[in-house]
Amino acid sequence: MDASVIVVGAGPAGLMLAGELRLAGVDVIVLDRLAERTGESRGIGFTTRTMEVFDQRGLLPRFGEIETGNHGHFGGIPLDLALLGAAHRAARTVPQSITETVLEGWARELGAGIRRGHEVVAVRNLGDRAEVRVREESGERTLSARYVVGCDGGRSQVRKATGFDFPGTEATTELFLADVRGVELEPRMVADRVVGGMVMTANLGGGLYRIIVSEHGAPPQRRDGPPPFGEVADAWKRLTGIDISHAEPVWVSAFGDAARQVTEYRRGRVLLAGDAAHVHLPAGGQGMNTGIQDSVNLGWKLAAVLRGTAPAELLDTYHGERHEVGRRLLLNTRAQSLLILGGTDVQPLRDVLAELVRYEEVARHLAAKASGLDIRYDVGGGTHPLLGARMPHLELGGTSSTALLRAGRGVLLDLADNPHLRRRAADWADRIDIVTARPGELPRSGELQETGGVLIRPDGHVAWIAPGSHFDLATALERWFGPAR
Structure with missing residues (x-):
């Protein structure tokens, strides 16, 4: 075996899994097709639960000063996350490039082997092991491991090569996303409606702004790369009347509202985590955060099986627990998609929901869903409200439960x-x-x-x-x- 575990994909989910495995003493290789990190901002910020997870592993200080807040939303309906009484608040402006830098540094310190410029072109599930065919600068070769985990995103080669079923709904519209410099823009939330579509603006600091724009009726496009910034600027001007064509685009992307989830998270010696297992509209940044939490759920279980202290059946609980989380994630992001992208015909629904969140129980329920704090696993029968839920932070005199x-x-x-x-x-x-x-x-x-x-x-x-x-x-x-x- 070249390693006990081969992780395909050096994004947040793959790097988090590598760190978790090394923390448990399992040898792991991470393969990524890119020669170096992109440096793109991509997913921004952490939910409350991800903040807790990073604190559990002592990772929060590595991110430096983090801007946090208790303001959230569900489909543009404002939520007060302080209702949850959690020890942490959600992080707002941490770009994915920083997240990947921190997690890669942690994984490398623990001894993970991270190989860039290694593109996986084939995967074989062989019963007692798994093999990956890798293309690198010097040619192709085959690597073997006891388990392979695909963390290689929505277009996962591991998922396709291993035959995972990936049912769901196709995208019905296209949205543009861009990080720009050289302009000053007023903050715009999802709830700030414009005629003909949806626009959002967030100040990322240092003169950098993130914008998201969607025009009603814009059909999804098949693209080989990011859209020209001119398309984004034109759509922005049509919806807001503001010309941003002179801005400097730092990163431009297009995405849709497709919603898909694999029917199983494990097939023999191959498992999936993160966007390889589920794709959806990135409402509230839940995708990256769910992928990180997939890896935290899987890492210790996979390590226990590999060390021989637990039977292989423990891995079945990974699917049992995280598939349900993914199903509910698609449910809530599809609901938010209707609220965010819908036109005036959806306004009555928004108004009713805005009335409902005035009731604390409703607001708390939606806030927990948006924060990742509503997850409760089936760990056996019982009456206690914490059974299966995450352990809240408890100070214990010189230490804490965290x-x-x-x-x-x-x-x-x-x-x-x-x-x-x-x-x-x-x-x-x-x-x-x-x-x-x-x-x-x-x-x-x-x-x-x-x-x-x-x-x-x-x-x-x-x-x-x-x-x-x-x-x-x-x-x-x-x-x-x-x-x-």
Whole structure:
């Protein structure tokens, strides 16, 4: 084998997966067809959940000063994300180029092999391993690994070569996106309607502005490359009356509202993550963030199987958990597409939804959906609201529930100084960290009131909690971390 895992695609999802695998001690090679990073801004900002995920791995300081805020939207309907009470706020202006730089640096420090200028032209799923045919400057050769993960975007070669079904809906319209300099533009939100289409403006700092423009009735185009900036400027002028043709285009792109998802995230030795598994209108930047979270869900499971501490069936939970997340993602982005791109005929729907979000329960529901905080996995029966959900940040005197996840291991929090609980988990101490909170550190209000113990998976989701789970701790440990030592 050339590596235990070959990851195809050095975007945010692929680089995050490489870091997660190396954190668990698994050797990994990342292949990317481009000779160097593009430096394009592409996806901008992080949802609240992605901020939490990066904090779990100690990555946030690497991004430097991050502009954050509690203002969000659902299809242009304003939302107050502060309703969620999360420890982090959403990040606004971090371009994807910076995200990739940070994640690549982290993955390389951990020992990941990242090979650029390596284009995957074929993939073979061979039962006990997988092979990729790679074209590089010196010619073609074949690499083999125990698993191959396609993180190579919406046009994924891995997905096509391995025969994954990718049903969904075709694009019905085309939108332009451009980052420009040399002009000063007023902020425009989705809710700021214009006759004949939709325009958005965001100030990215340093004299750089992002614009998005969509004209009603603009048909999707088959393009071999980015559209000429003149097309973007012309559409902008038709909708706003403002001439930006003299601006300097830093990056120009076109995209549509197609919505597709593979029917399975795993076929034997080949798995998919990120846009390789799901494409949709990039409403609220959810695509890149979901791809990063796909990788965090997959990384520790794949590592456990490769180390032999968990059976291969653990990988089935990757599809079971993330396919549902992807399905709901397509559902909410398609709904937002109607609200954002629809004309005056959709205005009554917008008005009704604007009325509904005045109710806190509705606003909280949509805010959680837009922030990635509504995800709750089926980890077994139970009554506690945190079971299967992400563990909220909990200060524990010199450390926190977030900091305890830095090593990418599971964590058992003993919140009642219960020696029986610690003894019960001792046979899994090679895979989880057992931590006892000091007296007085646990808040006796909210979701953790009277909680005696919490088992947290490496991805930050609660796998067992007492009281509240309908199964014992040993059952949960064996399910997620394999048989006892």
